[in-house]
Amino acid sequence: MILVFQNTFKLGFNVIKIRGGNLVSKKPSKAFKACLKCKALVAVEVEACPICGSKDFSTEWSGIVIVLDPEKSVVAKLLGIKTPGRYAIKVGA
Ligand SMILES: [Zn+2]
Numbered sequence: 001m002i003l004v005f006q007n008t009f010k011l012g013f014n015v016i017k018i019r020g021g022n023l024v025s026k027k028p029s030k031a032f033k034a035c036l037k038c039k040a041l042v043a044v045e046v047e048a049c050p051i052c053g054s055k056d057f058s059t060e061w062s063g064i065v066i067v068l069d070p071e072k073s074v075v076a077k078l079l080g081i082k083t084p085g086r087y088a089i090k091v092g093a
Pocket residue numbers: 035036037038039040049050051052053054
């Protein structure tokens with residue numbers, strides 16, 4: 001199950017807990033870029049992906065999923081995520 005907020009949050013990084021150990025939120029800002037290889041979201045000033053080491057990023061992404069426990073997360077399996085962290089649901093324009 002993937003749940004993405006359509007509301008616009010005015011402050012910070014609001015998240016909701018859903019079943020399967022995921023937290024999902026609408027993107028809070030363009031302060032993040034998404035790794036093209038593994039979809040990890042990192043700060044724009046980061047040069048190499050902390051998850052996979054790739055240096056290819058895109059600022060065109062939508063949806064955030066925060067994976068806390070990849071073992072229990074259906075979403076993590078769907079997205080091929082094996083490392084806890086913050087990921088974009090969709091990368092690319
Ligand atoms: Zn990566």
